[in-house]
Amino acid sequence: xxxxxxxxxxxxxxxxxxxxxxxxxxxxxxxxxxxxxxxxxxxxxxxxxxxxxxxxxxxxxxxxxxxxxxxxxxxxxxxxxxxxxxxxxxxxxxxxxxxxxxxxxxxx
Numbered sequence: 001x002x003x004x005x006x007x008x009x010x011x012x013x014x015x016x017x018x019x020x021x022x023x024x025x026x027x028x029x030x031x032x033x034x035x036x037x038x039x040x041x042x043x044x045x046x047x048x049x050x051x052x053x054x055x056x057x058x059x060x061x062x063x064x065x066x067x068x069x070x071x072x073x074x075x076x077x078x079x080x081x082x083x084x085x086x087x088x089x090x091x092x093x094x095x096x097x098x099x100x101x102x103x104x105x106x107x108x
Contacts, residue, residue, distance in 0.1 A: 026052070031072060033084035043088050050088075054081045 026049045030036050036049050052058075053069045053076060060066040066075040 026069065026071075028071065031074075033076060033080045037084045037087050043091070046088055047085065050081055050085050054078065054085075 026036070030039070030049070033050055033053065036046050036053075039046065041049075053067055053072075055067075058067040058069045060068050060075055063075070065078050067078055067081065068075040
């Protein structure tokens with residue numbers, strides 16, 4: 001995980017800018033789909049990032065199971081991206097905002 005920060009309160013417009021940065025430049029913030037799942041972003045923002053990673057545009061030639069989004073230091077397995085998307089769906093189906101215990105990405 002690349003993004004760490006303090007737990008101080010950020011102004012609303014700063015949160016919007018941080019969120020936009022995560023969507024437009026996910027490689028600056030995330031190395032793996034799990035990092036996206038546990039980030040402090042909306043589910044729609046997480047789905048947009050993961051969907052962009054799953055795109056055939058990022059498929060590794062001759063290795064369709066792998067995706068290599070720009071800026072991510074290593075290829076990512078398509079299965080890991082799909083698993084991350086499934087986790088988001090499971091939380092939605094449970095009707096809960098609660099997430100399993102794991103470190104959270106702090107924006108800042």
